[in-house]
Amino acid sequence: MERFDLIIIGGGIVGLWSAYFAAKRGLKTVLVEEHGIAAGASGGLLGALMPHTPDRWNAKKQFQFEALTQLPSLVEELESRTGQQVGYRRVGRIAPLLKEHHIKDVTERTAGAQEFWQSATGNFAMKHMEAGLAENWPAAAAMPFGVAVDNLSARLAPRKLIMALAGALHGSIDMRFGTRAAFLGEQQVTLGDGSVLHGDKILVSAGLASFDMLRPYAPTIAGRGVKGQAAVLGTNLDPNLPIIYSDGVYLIVHDDGTTAIGSTSEKEFSAGRETDHLLDEVIEKARALSPLIKDAPVIERWAGVRPQAQGRDPLVGALPEKEWLYVATGGFKISFGIAHLMAQSVLGCICADATAPEIPEPFQPIHRLSA
Template sequence: MAVADNDASHAGQAAPDLLIAGAGVAGLWLAVKAARAGLSVMLVERGNPGGGASGGFLGALMPHSPERWNGKKDFQFRALIDLEGEIARLESETGEYCAYRRVGRILPLTTERGRITATERIAEARTNWGEQFGYEVHHTPARGDWPNIVRAPHGIVHETLSARVSPPGLLAALLHSLALMQNVDLRLGTSVVDINPQEKIASLSDGSRIGFGHAALANGVDAFPLIAKLTGLPAHSMGGGVKGQAALLDAKAAPDLPLVYDDGVYVIAHENGHVAVGSTSENEFDEPVGTDDRLEEIVKQARRLCPLIKEASVIRRWAGVRPRAVGRDPMLGPIPGAPGVLAMAGGFKISFGIAHRMADCLVAEITGEAGPETPQSFSVAYHMAKAARAQVLQ
């Protein structure tokens, strides 16, 4: 892997098969998958890898609920199954450790209605998840402090499909994998400022102009204005950001504890005994990366939910802005009217579980080889229709 400095002149350089904007979990997986497929890759990152929403520490890999099955749920389900093997491969290729474990998840049931709904979902889970993963309703959790038995007056759901990973561990492994490949050129500290699909040229903030075979916009929340520009829609029509705040606690927790999720609060024990707690969901914010009282409230709720962390000290606070596309599902695939330019954005709250599969879809699009099917609701055209409808309603 070549790492170029900012002022390098790129005149006369061969155009990469694939130019990627953004080195978050999406762009990094895409670079790894494309390079493995033999494509020459240039990965352009404004700051440092993981400098955006991927730079946190939660790493929850949770499925959508098993009822009303659709293309999105199926895509995510298959991605969650494959991720275990994908991570094992990365770890063996690089020697990095991603602290992945399929620990399952507990959902406390706080109402009788919730318990009835959960019981109805058992059969749906068996149909759609198969026999391999459990979805059970129990009267009480296995232990009284994870979650607090008082917070689960109507019992709990315990499912065994969910997993967790260390986000910094995974990013390090992806970067290490890129470093082992000759066909990857990593440009840090440089932004993609414009894409000209007709000439197949990307303009970078260091003044260079890079030709490309394909370009992929995997630059998180900042992908939306670029995609909107390419489609001729208003800058803010294709998606935006939802801020989230999270905290890391030194809890010396057992690494096999299941995730606990209740009413927007996640509690996640990691392999090193740290427990990650999150997250706020803020549609409006002035400070994209600052933490405040809203996080302290989440930490309080998490301590009530899981008394095991009641006294644990907070060792890190963090905030990031999740990319959410206008149609709410991820935005993936060719951008209409911009030949050769692909979107890989809008993973919102589930990118760590699906980015590797999204990358497979785009690599298949470029190489013409077989790949996973992209759900229709992920297509840029689908999101454009949503954006157009939203404009009309305004």
């Protein structure tokens, strides 16, 4: 039986960040992944790092804000360590206002940003403008009452970040791919080939599969998958253009000038990895937002299933009365923006480090048992 300080199940964005911080702490760590790196929802295309609106402030919004303001320094550290660029850029966001009463909403959120979007690394703002900063981004017809603009939103290239994390982990931890965690026992994981790993601590960060793995130990903790579809258009646009977000549709220009388009949010679906007419509808809506992409060819289509914990908040922390078992999953649409802070928080819990970021109470499994 092989022995480790920490066994991490899941090679998506949360599992990789968890392994990264575990290695920095000097823990003897093994990462177990049934398929390959980011084989699930973490292998997507968008890379939007957008904050929740700065009104009706709560623990989840504060956690996300802290994560978004911390991320640039971690990206710099990761890129310096690996020599790989992850396509991070704080480009801001433009949200077209479709109804007149939305102007009042933005006014309230402007005040909220002045109160809640302030940190040691920067003071961020939201404001109402009559039009975007660049011509046809978005089209005039798409913003009948102007736009809400913020300078906190950013984007990165999801697959580049995944590969940089994998590169940073090379030689630092044990990585087992193509084998599943068939059974969780008391400080043990039995793999699909029958071999057994012993771990002082076990962290489940396997996306949607996490909920089934945890069911024997916490039957009332639940979650579901929500399918998302996205595409990449072959454009040659300025990578400094802000994210456009309108009525659930994203337009995100990446460093190579291509434009990522998304996304659907499907609670009912039959084929989680297949694209269909719903993506076609999103692409058409996106084309209507800006003539700059009207005739751009589609060069990639993607679909995946994102994990959503019951109650919508991420699920992070120790399982009650199971001092060896931990979870970090359920980031849903904001996973790439908060995964690193989820990882730091749960590692702090695992290592009993009082200086680590605190896990918000609503995220903790003990507060979800009766949900």
